[in-house]
Amino acid sequence: MSRRNKNKKCRELSNAEGTENPISSAELFDFLSDLFFRGQNMTYGKGEVSMCGHMLQTADLAAQAGASSSLIIASLLHDIGHFGTDYPMHFNSESHSHMRSASQDCRHEEAGATLLTPFFGSDVIEPIRLHVAAKRYLCATEPEYNVQLSKTTRHTLGLQGGMLTDIEVETFLDLPYSKEAIQLRRWDDFAMAAKKSVPDLEYYMGLLEEALVSNLKR
Secondary structure, three states: OOHHHHHHHHHHHHOOOOOOOOOOHHHHHHHHHHHHHHHHHOEEOOOOEEHHHHHHHHHHHHHHOOOOHHHHHHHHHOOHHHOOOOOOOOOOOOHHHHHHHOOOOOOHHHHHHHHHOOOOOHHHHHHHHHHHHHHHHHHHHOHHHHHHOOHHHHHHHHHOOOOOOHHHHHHHHOOOOHHHHHHHHHHHHHOOOOOOOOOOHHHHHHHHHHHHHHHHHO
16 A cells, blocks of 8 residues: 555544444554554654654553453554644654643543544453543552653643542542553553564554454454
C-alpha cells in the first residue's frame, strides 16, 4: 500500500466511529504500521523515547510480566489516541514540548478506545479507556507514586483532572477492567528507557490477529 493510500486509510479509520469493522484486518495492520512508522520521531515523556518506542516498551513490560494477550495488546496500543487526536504533534520531535505546554486535555484515552472499538473486545478497549483514570487513582492512593512521574506527566495530570477524590476512587475500583488498567499504567510509567531494544510491531501481529478473530466470533 502506498504512503498516500495509507494516509487515506488512516483518515477513513479515524472517521469510522459507530461503524462495524469498517476495514479488514490487513488494512488495520497497515494503518497501525503506518502510525508506528511515523511515530518514530514523536518524542514522549522526558523526551528520551519516541511515542511508538514508548508503546512497544509498555507492551514488552506487559509480556515480561506474563500478562494476558488482551492486556499486552492494550499496552501496545494504549496511547494510539495521541496520534493526530491530541496535542498538535505533527509527528515530529517537538511533540514532547507540545505536551508540556498544552492548556487542555483532548482525552486521548477516549479517542484511542473509540478508534479501536470496532476491532477488539472490552478486555482490550477498557484498559485503554481507563489508563488515565488509573494514573489519577494511583496518585490519590500512593503518595510515593507521584515522585517518579515526569514533569510532562505531572502537567498532563493537572489537565486530566488531578487526583481522584475518595468517592471517585471507589467508583473507579468498581469499574470492569480497572485492575487491568492499573497494571497497564504501571508499565506505562516505566516504558521510557532511552535506546532500549524491544520487539517491534511485527512481533505482535499474531496476537492482534487472534484478538480480531476472537472479537468477530463474539
